[in-house]
Amino acid sequence: MARFDAAANPWRAIERGFYVERPGRSVANEIASRIELRPTSTHLIVGGVGSGKTTQLLVARDRLNKLEDVQAIYLDVSIKHDISHIFPGLLLILSGICLSELANDDSSEVVKATAQTFKDWAKEPSSFTQLRVATEELARLREGLSASRQFVLLFDSLDRLFDPLAFAAVAEQDVAAIRRAGLGAVLVGPQRIMYGPDRAVTDRFDYFYHQPSVDTQQDAAGLEFLVKVLRARAGDDILPDECCLRLAGLSGGILRDLITLAQGAGEEAYLNGGDRIEPEHVDAAADTFGRKHMIGLGADELEVLQRVRTKGSFIQTSDKDLGLLITRRVLEYQNGRPRYAVHPTIQPLLEQLAEKP
Amino acid sequence: MSLEPRASGAAELALRIIARPGAWFSFLVPEVKTREVVRNISREVETASGKVASLIDASAGALALIRQARDVDGGALILSGFERLSDEEWRHIDLLRSQLTRDEPVVLVLSMHAFERLMRCAPNLASTLGGAVFGLDEEADYFTQEENEEQLRVLREWSGLSDAEMIARVERGAIRLEPRHAQWLVLLGRGDLLDRGR
Numbered sequence: 110m111a112r113f114d115a116a117a118n119p120w121r122a123i124e125r126g127f128y129v130e131r132p133g134r135s136v137a138n139e140i141a142s143r144i145e146l147r148p149t150s151t152h153l154i155v156g157g158v159g160s161g162k163t164t165q166l167l168v169a170r171d172r173l174n175k176l177e178d179v180q181a182i183y184l185d186v187s188i189k190h191d192i193s194h195i196f197p198g199l200l201l202i203l204s205g206i207c208l209s210e211l212a213n214d215d216s217s218e219v220v221k222a223t224a225q226t227f228k229d230w231a232k233e234p235s236s237f238t239q240l241r242v243a244t245e246e247l248a249r250l251r252e253g254l255s256a257s258r259q260f261v262l263l264f265d266s267l268d269r270l271f272d273p274l275a276f277a278a279v280a281e282q283d284v285a286a287i288r289r290a291g292l293g294a295v296l297v298g299p300q301r302i303m304y305g306p307d308r309a310v311t312d313r314f315d316y317f318y319h320q321p322s323v324d325t326q327q328d329a330a331g332l333e334f335l336v337k338v339l340r341a342r343a344g345d346d347i348l349p350d351e352c353c354l355r356l357a358g359l360s361g362g363i364l365r366d367l368i369t370l371a372q373g374a375g376e377e378a379y380l381n382g383g384d385r386i387e388p389e390h391v392d393a394a395a396d397t398f399g400r401k402h403m404i405g406l407g408a409d410e411l412e413v414l415q416r417v418r419t420k421g422s423f424i425q426t427s428d429k430d431l432g433l434l435i436t437r438r439v440l441e442y443q444n445g446r447p448r449y450a451v452h453p454t455i456q457p458l459l460e461q462l463a464e465k466p
Numbered sequence: 467m468s469l470e471p472r473a474s475g476a477a478e479l480a481l482r483i484i485a486r487p488g489a490w491f492s493f494l495v496p497e498v499k500t501r502e503v504v505r506n507i508s509r510e511v512e513t514a515s516g517k518v519a520s521l522i523d524a525s526a527g528a529l530a531l532i533r534q535a536r537d538v539d540g541g542a543l544i545l546s547g548f549e550r551l552s553d554e555e556w557r558h559i560d561l562l563r564s565q566l567t568r569d570e571p572v573v574l575v576l577s578m579h580a581f582e583r584l585m586r587c588a589p590n591l592a593s594t595l596g597g598a599v600f601g602l603d604e605e606a607d608y609f610t611q612e613e614n615e616e617q618l619r620v621l622r623e624w625s626g627l628s629d630a631e632m633i634a635r636v637e638r639g640a641i642r643l644e645p646r647h648a649q650w651l652v653l654l655g656r657g658d659l660l661d662r663g664r
Contacts, residue, residue, distance in 0.1 A: 118567060158593045187564045191529065193557070269561050269590050369596030372486060376598075379485040380478070382620070382646050396472070398597030401492075403469045405582030435589050454597075458469060 119164040128168060129337045132330040136318045137168035143316055144293050145176055148259035151284050152295040153311055155268070155303055156320030157437060159365030162297045165320060166263045169295065179259050182207045187266035195267075195275050200283035201243045202230045204262050204292060208250050220253035240286055247290035261293035268297045273307035280313045300435055304425050323362030324442040326450070332357055335367055342371070352386050359395045359453045361440045370394050370454075399454030402438050411462070414438060414451050418459050423449035473603035476503065480510035482598070483542060483571045484652055490572045490595045492584075495602040497549050497577045503602060504546050504575050511573075514652040516659070517541035524548050528558035532565045542571045548580040553587045560588035614653055621650045629654055 122128065130138075140152050156162050166183060173181035186192055189203055205227030212224045223246050230237040237243065251260055270276045276299055287294045302310050303319070311317040323331035335357035339348060348356075348371070356374065360367035373394030374386045381390070406414070410429055417423045417439050425431055433439040438455060442448040451459060471494060474482070479493060495503045508519040520538040524531045525547035535543060551559075559566075566572065574595070576584070581599070585592050622628060624646060627635070632650060635641040636659045643651075651659050 158589050185564050187562055192561050193528075266561075266564060269563070271557050271561075365593055365596075372489065373597045376482055376485045379649070380481060382624075382649065384644055384646070394597060397599065400469060400471045401585075401592075401595070401597055401599040404471065404578070404599070405585045432586065436585060436592060437589075462469070 119161075120167050123164065123167055123171070127338075127341045128164065129334065129341050131323075132334050135168070136162075136165040136320055137172060139318065140165075140169040140295055140316075141172035141176075144173055144179070144181075144261055144295075147315070148179065148261065148293050149288050149291055150293055150315040151288055151313075152293075152316045152318065153280070153298050153314040154295070154318045154320055155298050155300055155311075157300055157322060157363065157440075158268075158435065159363050159437070160320045160322060161364040162268065162320050163265055164364075166265055166295065166297065170263055173261055178257055179261060180211075181261040181263060183263045183265065185265045187269065192266065192270065195270065195279060196234065197278050197282040198237050198240055198243060199234075200262075200264060200279055200294075201240065201247060201286050201290075202227060202234070202237060203264075204287055204290075204294075205243070205247050205250060206231050207262060208247070208254060208260060211254055217253050220250060223250040223253065240282055244286040244290050247287070247292070251291050259293065260291075261295065262287065263295040265297050268299050270299050271301075273299055273301045273305075273310070276302065277307060277310040277313075280310050284313055301431065304431055304434075319443065321443040322440050323364075324444040324448065325358050325360070325362045325453075327442070327448070328362075328444050331362060331444075335360060335362065335364075338364065338367060339371055342368075346385065347375075348386050352388060352391050355388060355391045359391070359398075361437070361450070361452045361454075362442070363437060363440070366398070366437070366452075366454075370398060373397060395454045396457075399452070399456075399458050402436070402452055402455045403458055406438075410438075411459075414455070414459055415463060417449050418451045418456060421449055471599045471601045474600040475603045476506040476510045478603075479507060479573075479600060480514045481649065481652060482600075483511055483573065484514045484648060486598070487571060488569050489598060490574070492574045492576065492581060492595055492599040493602065494578050494581055494599065495575060497579075499602065500546050500549075500575055500577070504544055507573060507575065508542075508544055511542045511544075511571075513655055515542065516656070517570075519544055521546070524559075525550055527551070527555050528562055531559065532562055535566055535568075540570055542573060543568070544573045544575060546575040548574065548576040548584070551580065551583065553583060556583050556587035556591075560590050563588075563590050563594060618650070618653055621646060621653075625650075633659070 136154055143150055154162050170181040170183045173179050184203060184207060190199060209224030209227050212220050226246055267276055284294055302308055323335055325332050336353045339353050339356060356370050359370055374390040377390035377393045378386045410433060423439055438452055440450050440452060504521060508521060511519045517540060519542040522534045522545050524545050633656060
């Protein structure tokens with residue numbers, strides 16, 4: 110059952126050989142190819158919660174580290190810093206800290222002194238005042254560590270920022286400064302910036318990638334990909350083809366939901382004393398999952414969901430509407446032109462609600 | 467029709483937790499019952515897993531929660547005290563979700579009202595929780611002695627082994643644990659042997 114642990118670190122899944130390449134060209138491959146040509150380029154990935162952005166960052170890191178003279182470093186910003194207090198300069202300091210960790214006893218005095226400066230800033234961020242000074246220090250540290258090696262930093266978890274302005278401030282100042290210091294940068298940004306006036310922040314990056322959900326209705330290759338993701342974790346002795354397809358459809362094309370639903374189905378099989386997942390286990394897991402997504406919805410939100418369910422129309426006009434997208438009750442597909450649908454696990458619940466007199 | 471989450475008793479929840487090491491669970495209970503339910507779940511999980519469960523009160527907010535969780539070594543983590551958290555505090559927990567990632571199960575015991583806030587303000591945490599959200603079934607809090615015995619009878623029949631023979635094989639490492647073996651060990655109160663066959 111641990112093979113279906115959706116809450117586990119994605120790097121563990123990659124390490125265990127569970128990673129399956131998306132059809133077409135994956136975001137990870139695009140980033141790696143572009144950085145190979147332009148090592149100091151900047152990249153922004155945006156996608157829904159659970160769409161596999163962290164996995165793409167980790168795969169991109171591994172591919173970049175296979176290149177000669179490129180060193181890519183993955184960094185979960187929320188582990189290093191309480192990101193409820195994010196400030197311009199933070200990514201610059203964290204970049205300095207990451208590079209400092211590469212310094213050793215044989216490093217030059219300049220490198221050791223610069224590394225210490227970054228450590229002091231990290232300990233006491235209020236002592237950090239000038240972005241320009243930090244940029245120069247970072248460039249000095251990079252040159253001191255290696256004249257030939259290119260460094261690329263991959264910053265994760267900034268997609269969780271609730272306030273798009275906080276992300277925009279960092280993107281505007283830090284990303285440009287990191288590039289000026291001669292490093293490449295890849296950031297994961299909040300989904301909110303896709304909607305409304307904040308979208309302009311994408312222009313601050315050389316490249317922008319949208320990691321969409323897989324359209325299980327209109328993308329046969331996508332559906333096949335989801336089945337392969339499950340097959341990488343379980344054979345048909347545990348998970349028959351019929352259940353695989355059913356899980357892929359019920360996931361709505363969201364990778365984390367796919368794994369979670371498979372895990373839930375496995376749990377149902379286990380509780381019934383079985384070793385093999387049957388369709389009724391999948392349905393039970395989907396029902397539990399859907400019920401969770403129905404919790405806390407107001408009458409106005411239910412009305413929007415019913416409209417999406419019956420007409421496929423969704424116009425995001427309020428924060429609550431955006432909330433429906435971010436919590437994945439409404440799914441947006443970008444297969445050709447945008448298409449909206451409710452999450453497949455809440456569809457039957459909404460149908461029953463509509464039939465209720 | 468009812469849109470309530472599926473109901474479960476503490477004993478059934480403990481079995482689910484054993485089935486999914488590393489997963490997150492939410493157990494929705496009336497606020498006045500929280501303390502009692504936390505006690506019941508920790509007892510059931512400890513019996514089933516053979517490991518001590520750690521209880522953490524989250525009422526002091528995100529940073530205190532992270533600090534306390536970091537100090538816990540192994541075993542399930544049972545979190546409660548979410549009822550008074552503001553939207554802002556939930557967002558803060560959501561931002562720091564990575565710091566709560568661990569290899570052992572995490573169980574949130576909270577009221578429906580608090581869970582609604584979680585769903586509204588902490589989408590990343592909600593995603594981590596997956597579908598494992600259950601309401602309290604007060605009627606089904608424990609398996610009765612008869613239910614236990616009936617399940618054990620089915621398992622003995624399935625394997626052709628007695629309880630003692632099965633335990634001896636697990637102790638010798640001569641058996642690869644399947645879900646039914648795990649369930650058997652849990653029913654016998656020998657959850658401490660679960661790690662041997664995994």
